[in-house]
Amino acid sequence: MKVLVTGGAGFIGANFLLHSVPARRNAQFLNLDALTYAANPKSLAAIEDDARYRFERVDITDGEAVRQSVDAFDPDLIVHFAAESHVDRSILGPKQFVRTNIEGTFNLLEACRARPDRLFHHVSTDEVYGSLGDEGFFTEDTAYDPSSPYSASKAASDHLVRAYHRTYGMPVKITNCSNNYGPLQFPEKLVPLMILNAVEGKALPIYGTGLNVRDWLYVEDHCRAIWAVIDKGEVGETYNVGGHNENTNIDVVDTLCALVAEALGKEKDALLDLKTFVQDRPGHDHRYAIDASKIERECHWKPAESFETGMKKTVAWYLEHREWVHDVRSGDYKRWIEANYGAR
Numbered sequence: 461m462k463v464l465v466t467g468g469a470g471f472i473g474a475n476f477l478l479h480s481v482p483a484r485r486n487a488q489f490l491n492l493d494a495l496t497y498a499a500n501p502k503s504l505a506a507i508e509d510d511a512r513y514r515f516e517r518v519d520i521t522d523g524e525a526v527r528q529s530v531d532a533f534d535p536d537l538i539v540h541f542a543a544e545s546h547v548d549r550s551i552l553g554p555k556q557f558v559r560t561n562i563e564g565t566f567n568l569l570e571a572c573r574a575r576p577d578r579l580f581h582h583v584s585t586d587e588v589y590g591s592l593g594d595e596g597f598f599t600e601d602t603a604y605d606p607s608s609p610y611s612a613s614k615a616a617s618d619h620l621v622r623a624y625h626r627t628y629g630m631p632v633k634i635t636n637c638s639n640n641y642g643p644l645q646f647p648e649k650l651v652p653l654m655i656l657n658a659v660e661g662k663a664l665p666i667y668g669t670g671l672n673v674r675d676w677l678y679v680e681d682h683c684r685a686i687w688a689v690i691d692k693g694e695v696g697e698t699y700n701v702g703g704h705n706e707n708t709n710i711d712v713v714d715t716l717c718a719l720v721a722e723a724l725g726k727e728k729d730a731l732l733d734l735k736t737f738v739q740d741r742p743g744h745d746h747r748y749a750i751d752a753s754k755i756e757r758e759c760h761w762k763p764a765e766s767f768e769t770g771m772k773k774t775v776a777w778y779l780e781h782r783e784w785v786h787d788v789r790s791g792d793y794k795r796w797i798e799a800n801y802g803a804r
Contacts, residue, residue, distance in 0.1 A: 461487045464535035466520055466568065467542030468492070469499035471645045472583065472679055476539065479683040481507045488512045490533045492526070493542065494519035495797055498646035500788050517801050520564030523571075530571040538572055539581045539686065540565065543617075546648055547587075547610045551742060554609035561613035562620070569624045580632045581690055582621040586675070586700065587611035588636060591745035598636075599751045600698045607743040618698075625696050633693050635686060637701040638750045642679035642770065643777040646788060651771075654713050655778045656785060658720040658731045668740035670710030673747040677703035678770035681763040688761035699759065702750025705767035710735075715767075719775040 463480070467473040468491030481489055493499050495517055507513045518525045520542050530538075542564060544550065544557045565582070572578055589598045590605030604619075606612040618634060625632040641651040657664050685701040693699055707715075713735060721728040755761050765773070778785065787796075 461537060462490070462533060462535040463487050463537045463539065464490045464492065464530065464533055465539045465541065466492045467499070467540075469495060469501045469503060469515075470541060471498070472640055472682060473541035474500070474503040474644050475642065475679045476541065476683045476686065477504060477513070478506060479680060480687070481510055481513050489514070490529070490535065491515045492518040492520065492529055495801060496544075498546075498648070498788075500644070500784070501797075501801075502784065502787060503644045520567055521559045523567040526567045527571040530568075534575075535578065537579045537581065537690065538568065539583065539690075540568060541583050543614065545585075545610065547608045548648075548741060550608050550610035550613070554613075557609050557613040561610075562616045565617040565620055569620060569630070573624060573628050573630050576629060576631075578631065579690070579695070580621065580624075580630060581686065582618065582632060582634045583686065584618050584634055584636045585611065585614050586636050586638050586702070586748050586750055587745065588615040588618060589748075592747040592749055594747065597749045597751035598700060600636075600700055600754055607745050622696075631695045633689050633695060634698040635689055635701050635755075636698060637682050637685070638675035638677045638703060638748060640677050640679045640682055642774050643781070644784075645679075647785060650709065650712065651716065651774060652778060654716045655720060655775055658717055658734065659724065659779070662734065663736040664713055664717075664731075664734045665736050665738045666709055666713060667738060667744060670713065670737065671708050672744060673706055673708050673749065674712075675702045675748055675750045676705040676707060676712070676767055676770070677701065678763065678765035678773070681765055681770075684764070685755060685759075685761050688759040689755065692759040693755075694758070699755040700750045700752055701755060701761075702752040703763045703765070703767070703770075704752070705763075705770075706749050707767060712771075715771055716775065719772055720779075723775060723779055
């Protein structure tokens with residue numbers, strides 16, 4: 461089997477490849493990634509010498525480059541992670557989110573639809589559903605109601621994928637996941653930002669009152685869920701993937717402070733004093749919560765990590781990989797990318 465992965469140098473994509481290449485010995489993998497600010501090919505050092513893995517620097521907004529790569533590799537399966545994903549950045553500059561998340565997905569669909577047996581697996585987010593009240597859960601039948609340019613662009617890409625299935629008969633599957641966390645996440649996101657700021661004694665910025673609720677999903681559980689849907693899910697269907705771990709942002713920060721304090725022998729209260737409440741962002745959804753019963757029932761998947769075990773593993777990873785953190789934060793890393801892969 462030939463597997464084309466887009467965005468495989470990013471957070472979830474890299475974890476997916478690190479999980480999949482050793483486990484799927486009968487498969488070849490091609491990773492297409494534009495190497496934007498949040499991607500790091502060094503994350504894939506453990507598999508870069510594997511003869512079944514190959515990397516190409518391709519921006520999915522370049523339709524001709526996408527077509528050439530797809531035609532040359534001729535994949536049986538496409539797993540599409542590549543996306544702009546930071547809500548704050550989408551508020552400040554939505555154009556790139558429209559280009560990458562909508563136009564980029566269109567380019568991939570166009571490149572792939574010539575072969576009718578080729579499966580297109582689209583990785584999306586629960587943010588397309590909008591905001592929940594204090595009760596209830598997102599199901600696969602929940603109406604789309606995106607709040608940010610990011611979630612709107614992902615909603616549009618979901619609709620494109622479904623349209624290509626209904627119009628052209630393209631085999632597709634879609635997963636909408638809750639908030640991922642774990643190793644290799646760029647330090648602009650809540651969990652790694654709080655860990656690293658706590659380690660460095662910096663302020664821990666929390667939007668509004670910190671009472672926004674998210675369902676937290678350990679990234680390796682997500683990677684297993686994607687394969688469960690690929691292997692066992694029905695073509696044309698959507699599957700919600702959640703960790704059964706609803707927690708407020710303030711609870712997440714408190715948990716991380718306690719774990720960092722324990723790991724480094726620091727006073728927990730000293731880290732908790734670093735919490736700083738900042739103005740809430742526009743359109744900040746109150747609560748996300750996933751009903752994952754469909755994927756559990758049809759694909760026999762359940763998360764292996766609890767909130768406590770997943771967060772503990774995540775803190776340990778960031779404390780043990782200071783060099784990776786330095787790389788993705790530094791200008792040296794950007795110069796290394798240009799030296800090895802050329803300027804964008």
